[in-house]
Structures are given as structure tokens and as C-alpha cells.
Amino acid sequence: MEPTTNSTDPERTITDQQAHAITRVEELAYELRVQEVMTREIKALSPDLPMSAALEVFRVNRISGAPILENGKLVGVISLEDLIRCMAANDLDAKVEKYMSRKLVTVRCTDPVVEALKLFVDTRHGRLPVLDEQTGQLVGILTKGDITLGLLNALQRDYQAEELRRYRASHLFEDIISDRTSLILRYSIRQGDFTAGGAASSFIKRALLRLGATPQIARRCGIAAYEAEMNLIIHTTNGGMLRVEIEPHQITMDAYDDGPGIKDIELAMRPGYSTASEQVRELGFGAGMGLVNIQRCVDNMQLESTWGKGTRLRMKIFLPKEKDSPTKAAGTNKEATSP
């Protein structure tokens, strides 16, 4: 490893972009300890055993290496390579200690798996004896296969934990008993904040999916919430609130503000009509389709406004009752995707 080349310098700080690219497996290599993935059943041999006996142990147990213990202490390691050397010399009656490797490369049971991986790469060993940190006793054997299996198991556990969280969220309404249960999400929307435009509706859509809503329901709510959110950003004096109430039988979304209000609601509802400024139109808003889109996505829409006072837009999406989860139902025939 050349210390001058930037890409191989282990000390360099990683950029945000690189940090994003770090996979879960790489994270796990740091989180997992050797003792969590190692093999605990050790086929250890004694140094005064004949090599022919070692050969038999390898064959019967289908292993390609073993630690050598003398009075409970690790004194060497013997591998298939050592056996081949011995067989080439036609020396199978020799003792194990003659052929074993005494240069010990070991890991501690509390080392992170990544340390073992480095050792595998650096030493080209196929297996590493694992020692107890305090006693120095041999407690296990680690192969690359053990690490692969351990990582796969950990990923599986991750996946199950995520499934469980999803399951819990989607059963929220069944687990909590009351005469009327609802979950309320509130988002305050700032006037003119185009950069944050769509953030609240994205959160709403994500929350609904997490609660077990179908993609269709989540999409319809997302589109309606987005248009309402953008209306608050574009058309209000002081911004407004977006309030979403999720119940087993319906989702109610309210967008309200304190002004300026809509002069002519009928006109505002007409497709293509918009009071948006030229500047806002250049950004692609103000097509005069917002309220029309909302009406298409929700089952019930009420728009109340007083000029000079403010506007309240109430949107409802009904969820059929028969399904097991409140938001899981397929919804009505309204389909946001139809052109």
C-alpha cells in the first residue's frame, strides 16, 4: 500500500458522497464481533499425533485446517498445504509438530469482523484461531465462510426487524383500542418557501405507506397534499397549516391559512384559471390545475374562503372497512393515474 496515493490512504476522511455509498454490509463488518460469527466447535489436534491421523481428521470432518493444542495452549496451526508437503515427502508417520506452522496469526473474540477480514487479506491464511481476550484460551475458529454466513444472518435479522417495525405501524389501529382512534400529522407551511415545496406531502405519503396504505391511496393523498401544500406556499400571506388526520375508515386532510382568501371560488375551481404571478409560473406552477387535481384524487373536497380572512380546504379520502387494516384497503375507484 503506497501511502502517497490518496485512494489507499486509510487515514483520509471520507466525503459525504462516499459515506452515502457505504453499504449495510460494510457497516456490519464494523458492528459484528468475531465471536458472533466464529465456529465454536473446534477440531483441535495434539502436536505428537502422527500426520496420518491429521489426514483422517481432515477427511472425516471435511475441514482443511486445524489448530494444534498442547496442554490447552495454542502452539500451532496445520493446514491442507502442510499435509500436501508431508505427503509429497512420503512422511505420514511424522508427528504433527514437524509440519505445523508455529507462526500464529490470531484474532480476539471481541475484535470487529473487519479486523479479521484485513488479516485474511494481509496474511492469505484460510482460517484464524480466535482467542479469548482475557484468558488467551482458544475459543473458536474463523474462516471467510463463517464471516459470509454471519453477515448474511445479520442482514436477515435487519430485514426482520424492519418487517416488524412495518408490521407494528400497520397494526397501530388494531392494537390501540378506543371509541375513535386517529393519528394526526401537522405541518406548518411557509409562504414563498419553494425550496421546501413538496416536503410535507412526501412525509405524508411515506407515513401512509408505513401505516400499511396501498400505493394507490398513498399516491392519491400525496398528490392532493402536494397541490394543497403548494397553494399555501404560492398564494398565502403568512403561509398556513397542513393537517392530516388518519382514521381506520378515512383520511382527512385540511389546509388552512389566514389570508388573503379567494375572491371567487367558482372561478378558482375552473381548470386553467390561476392568479399566480409570472415569476411563479416560470417555475412551472400556476397552471390552474391544482384544485382540479385535488378534486380528482379525493372523495370529498370542501373549499371555504372569505376574502381578507383566509381559506380552509378540507379533503377526505374514504377507506373501505372490510379489510384487516384501516389504511390497507384498496380505496374507491378514483384513480389518480388516469389521464
Place this chain on the structure above:
Amino acid sequence: MTLADIIQQLELTPLTRPQDYGALAPTAGYASDLLSCVMAAAPRGGIWVTLQAHTNIVAVAALLDLCAVIVTEGAEPDPSTIEKANEEGVILLSTPRSTFEVVGRLWEMGLRAP
């Protein structure tokens, strides 16, 4: 037809973090610079061709579960928009060609309206 084929044939430049484009097959195409029209008509899993490059295209694409957004005429989204797209898993592709030409080529490749 996969997104990988489209990127290759139209010589598009991915602006967001690389993904397995070969595994993504766009369902249909839609072109407009008016966000509410896109909201109303762009199909799920579709490709959206637009001249708009500001940050709200990411929210629209994410809410609609679009396959990818092709930003035309070399319009450049700013770094925060690209970062947001990465967070939301939205694919942004750039091209110096016009919307008209991009749509024409997509149609030639067999992509249709929803």
C-alpha cells in the same frame, strides 16, 4: 426497453448517484413543464421529460413514483436539488437536446404515452 438502453441511446448524463438502470423498465412517457399537469397525468414508473430544473421536480417525481426525470436543454439543477434527489431515490438525467427531440427519440425506441 430498460432505462440503461435509454441512457445509452440518448447519451444522457446521470446527475444522481448511479443505480442499476438495467433493472428499471419505464412504463410510459410524459412531457410538460407545468408541475400540476405532471401531477395530473404522469404515469407511475414513467419517464418525465422537462425543461424545469428547480428543486420541486424532485418532490413531484418522488410523489408520483416516477422512473426517471430527463432535464433537457442542458438546464442544470443545483447541487441541493441533486442531493435531495439522491435522498428520495429519484433519478435525474441531463441532456443538451430539446424536449421535442428527446420525446421523439423515446417514441422511436418504443416508449408510449400512458
